[in-house]
Amino acid sequence: MISFKTLISFKISPRKRRLLGVAVGLIALVAGFSSLAYAGGIPAGDQNTYQEPYRPQFHYSPAQNWMNDPNGLIYYNGEYHLFYQYNKDGMTGGNASWGHAISKDLMHWTELPVAIPVDAYEEVWSGSVVFDKTNSSGLGTPSNPPLVAVYTGAQKASGIQQQALAYSNDGGTTWTKYTGNPVLNIGSHNFRDPKIFWYEPTKSWRMVVALSEQHKVAIYSSPNLKSWSLLSEFGPAGVTSAVWECPDLFPMYLDDNNQDIKWVLTVNVAGKAQYFVGNFNGTKFTDGEPVYTPPTGTVLNDFEGPDYGLWSTTGTAFGNGPVKDEPGPTGYLGHGFVDSFHGSDSEVGSLTSPVFTINQNYLNFLIAGGNHPHMDGASTDPPSGQVFEDFEGTSLPGWTGTGDFAGIVPTRGNLSGQLGSQVLDTCQTASCDGAEGTVTSPTFTINSDYIDFLIAGGNHPISSGYPTVLNLVIDGSVVASATGNNSANLDWEAFDVTKYYGKQATLQIVDQNDGSSGWGHLMIDNIVFSDVKAAWDTETAVNLLVNGQVVRTATGNDSATLDWASWDLSDLQGKQAQIQIVDRNTGGWGHILADQFTLAAAPATNALQRAHWIDHGQDFYAAVTYNDAPEDHRIMIGWMNNWNYANDITTSPWRGAQSLPRELKLQTIDGTPQIIQSPVQQAADLAQDQYQLKLVTLAEGETALDPKALGKAYRLDVTFKPNTAKSFGVNVRTGKIDRTVIGYDVANGQLYLDRTQSGDVSFNASFPSVERVAVPVRDGKVSLQIYVDWSSVEIFADGASSHNRPDFPMYYE
Numbered sequence: 001m002i003s004f005k006t007l008i009s010f011k012i013s014p015r016k017r018r019l020l021g022v023a024v025g026l027i028a029l030v031a032g033f034s035s036l037a038y039a040g041g042i043p044a045g046d047q048n049t050y051q052e053p054y055r056p057q058f059h060y061s062p063a064q065n066w067m068n069d070p071n072g073l074i075y076y077n078g079e080y081h082l083f084y085q086y087n088k089d090g091m092t093g094g095n096a097s098w099g100h101a102i103s104k105d106l107m108h109w110t111e112l113p114v115a116i117p118v119d120a121y122e123e124v125w126s127g128s129v130v131f132d133k134t135n136s137s138g139l140g141t142p143s144n145p146p147l148v149a150v151y152t153g154a155q156k157a158s159g160i161q162q163q164a165l166a167y168s169n170d171g172g173t174t175w176t177k178y179t180g181n182p183v184l185n186i187g188s189h190n191f192r193d194p195k196i197f198w199y200e201p202t203k204s205w206r207m208v209v210a211l212s213e214q215h216k217v218a219i220y221s222s223p224n225l226k227s228w229s230l231l232s233e234f235g236p237a238g239v240t241s242a243v244w245e246c247p248d249l250f251p252m253y254l255d256d257n258n259q260d261i262k263w264v265l266t267v268n269v270a271g272k273a274q275y276f277v278g279n280f281n282g283t284k285f286t287d288g289e290p291v292y293t294p295p296t297g298t299v300l301n302d303f304e305g306p307d308y309g310l311w312s313t314t315g316t317a318f319g320n321g322p323v324k325d326e327p328g329p330t331g332y333l334g335h336g337f338v339d340s341f342h343g344s345d346s347e348v349g350s351l352t353s354p355v356f357t358i359n360q361n362y363l364n365f366l367i368a369g370g371n372h373p374h375m376d377g378a379s380t381d382p383p384s385g386q387v388f389e390d391f392e393g394t395s396l397p398g399w400t401g402t403g404d405f406a407g408i409v410p411t412r413g414n415l416s417g418q419l420g421s422q423v424l425d426t427c428q429t430a431s432c433d434g435a436e437g438t439v440t441s442p443t444f445t446i447n448s449d450y451i452d453f454l455i456a457g458g459n460h461p462i463s464s465g466y467p468t469v470l471n472l473v474i475d476g477s478v479v480a481s482a483t484g485n486n487s488a489n490l491d492w493e494a495f496d497v498t499k500y501y502g503k504q505a506t507l508q509i510v511d512q513n514d515g516s517s518g519w520g521h522l523m524i525d526n527i528v529f530s531d532v533k534a535a536w537d538t539e540t541a542v543n544l545l546v547n548g549q550v551v552r553t554a555t556g557n558d559s560a561t562l563d564w565a566s567w568d569l570s571d572l573q574g575k576q577a578q579i580q581i582v583d584r585n586t587g588g589w590g591h592i593l594a595d596q597f598t599l600a601a602a603p604a605t606n607a608l609q610r611a612h613w614i615d616h617g618q619d620f621y622a623a624v625t626y627n628d629a630p631e632d633h634r635i636m637i638g639w640m641n642n643w644n645y646a647n648d649i650t651t652s653p654w655r656g657a658q659s660l661p662r663e664l665k666l667q668t669i670d671g672t673p674q675i676i677q678s679p680v681q682q683a684a685d686l687a688q689d690q691y692q693l694k695l696v697t698l699a700e701g702e703t704a705l706d707p708k709a710l711g712k713a714y715r716l717d718v719t720f721k722p723n724t725a726k727s728f729g730v731n732v733r734t735g736k737i738d739r740t741v742i743g744y745d746v747a748n749g750q751l752y753l754d755r756t757q758s759g760d761v762s763f764n765a766s767f768p769s770v771e772r773v774a775v776p777v778r779d780g781k782v783s784l785q786i787y788v789d790w791s792s793v794e795i796f797a798d799g800a801s802s803h804n805r806p807d808f809p810m811y812y813e
Helices: none
Strands: 065-076 079-087 096-103 109-116 122-131 147-155 161-168 191-199 204-211 216-222 229-234 245-254 257-269 272-280 285-287 297-301 312-315 336-339 349-352 362-369 386-389 422-425 437-440 450-457 468-474 477-483 487-496 504-511 522-530 540-546 549-555 559-568 576-583 592-600 621-625 634-639 662-669 672-679 714-720 727-732 740-745 750-754 770-774 782-789 792-797 800-804
Touching: 065 096, 065 147, 065 621, 065 634, 079 109, 079 122, 096 147, 109 147, 122 161, 147 191, 161 191, 191 245, 204 245, 216 245, 229 285, 245 621, 245 662, 257 285, 257 621, 257 662, 272 621, 272 672, 362 540, 362 549, 450 468, 450 477, 468 522, 477 487, 487 522, 504 522, 540 592, 549 559, 559 592, 576 592, 672 782, 672 792, 714 727, 727 782, 740 782, 740 792, 750 792
Parallel strands: 065 122, 096 122, 122 191
Antiparallel strands: 065 079, 079 096, 096 109, 122 147, 147 161, 191 204, 204 216, 216 229, 245 257, 257 272, 272 285, 297 592, 312 349, 336 592, 349 576, 362 559, 362 592, 386 522, 422 522, 437 504, 450 487, 450 522, 468 477, 468 504, 540 549, 540 576, 621 634, 634 662, 662 672, 714 782, 727 740, 740 750, 750 770, 782 792, 792 800
16 A cells, blocks of 8 residues: 655646546645746756647656657666667657666756667667676776666667667766677567666676567576576566566565565566566576466366367368367467467358357456457448449559659559459558658549548558558548558548538548658558448457347457456346357458356456556556665656557657656555555655645535646645545546546446546547556545646556556647
């Protein structure tokens, strides 16, 4: 449980806003930061900058250009060093160098010149910095030991990721790449993000580094930082639905007992920071988490037999029976499971159970494979209607191109989902992704409900500034836009044009992306004017059928690791049902895996639900801790962003910010060692003006606060006593229609942050969201500590934390 002082800063707009449900309780709050000194990394002597819209004031951001992962966190000679992934030439990810900033208090930062620059041969990816105080590396002198950076050198020519050194003999101001690089190379394209620490019992160095696609952390040893020996590997474990990155391994006292030391391994995956608590003997890390046992129940099929029994198949995808101990897939139980991959993704079909009676509240099962959900109304046939362009000709009559697309013609292809033999592909000239320009259709009159089209390629919307899009243009304005899916799989998309009936329009393909962040071209096929919204039936799914209708559905995780899924069937008790496993996909991850269908009284939980997370929001990634922090404090910083939309966020002239530094501790909660955290004390010390409101009973509806409490950057401590309230909370950054909602659902015991109305959230469809985390009512109260910056919200609660960027842009005065 995290305890906070009830002395804090607070601001809610005086515009009348409804609080959530009935809110009855005690509130202790103090407002401040209204005259906060800027703390976001202001260059020395340039106090007039850092006033741009959305510029964070007490979170570090560079003066300009792109920033992502924090790197090389070290406290040295009275200063905190923050290195970070930095594109010195642009506003999107890639072209990585190490940026550099220093601070004496973790709040006020001075930005320094680029520390380790990208060069003609390699990008400088994430890593760590150590103080080699014994000069074991020989890169300094006994009287002036060096700082040594160990980073991933991402080779431009080969794509190989190898570990390399740079060193500084002037306290971190200037850096020299080691002439003997690389110091560790296993020839892998997914081997990155080394974190180095000194292991005192053996007087030697340890490295943890991610084998990203294998979902493993490798542990190495070195006497001198230059020669490394493999000791062990940890994983796969926990969440494996995405690559593993930026590991960290460190000791912590359990319950502040210096005689009870545990080791914590953190690894960043699926946009969050996961952690394991266990033991480390200098060679091997052992997870202390017990093996998960799912609820028992009535097994409908465990696929241990030689065939499917009474289950029936169509097509060829599922063969004659379950596969047995197939190499590659993991997570299945016993020896047999369903896998619709039999040498190729091109096979399709279904596997259907006999009818059974639903007599338990849950159906639990294991699932993996392609993430291609079931969609009602999807079809294996193209939509009916007028084909405006199928790109099957040798030219494009009436279409005009600009830039590299002047004279563009259709391209022969064999893409998944393609109709016919040709598509329009902006991969033109020798540079392919480097080709840029527009392609505009002839003018047409809208006379249908939908414009359907197949689209693939780069996912770069208009708001990214470097788009790969198909636009619908009416009266000179873009009224609808679609982008690709970062793959070569053509999917149906549709513009709903019912309100534009009779209007003159054009379609415009825009490619202004050079591919530096991947997929810098767009593919379009079969544009159809139709009264039907088209969608390919490309599902790889497990469905529950009642009366022949799909009433529950689940899809895979784009991996071969089976994980538990659970359907709540409480509203279907007594119904006759069937399970149907469907594979109608022939492209990437075009197959489905399943096992162990069980009717049970309780739900199974998947790895995401069981995992230990440092943070429960969408925007705390690549998180690592400081080496050599004062008094052995364990201080962590994460990149306050998410790759789902990082390149699209509409800030300028910078893009990217780091989280508040937070101090971690390890405490026994409900019998389990868990990380607890709070902002570093220096964050609390920033508050200047304070306002307090005590013992206020909130009536149903809204309560406006004193205008004196206004500010754009502030901290709020608030304690609610729910009594009979069903929900309660606060709205921050409110405007005429804008708000960011911090609420508490009493029935479910959940704290949530709702950013669906946090200003303009349209720059990426995955941004507007509601994030939830279980937070118990303790001693009849719910206490929150909330940090609101110009474009971010961080919430710390008793027993949990949720961290999000509420919007970009977010707030209008």
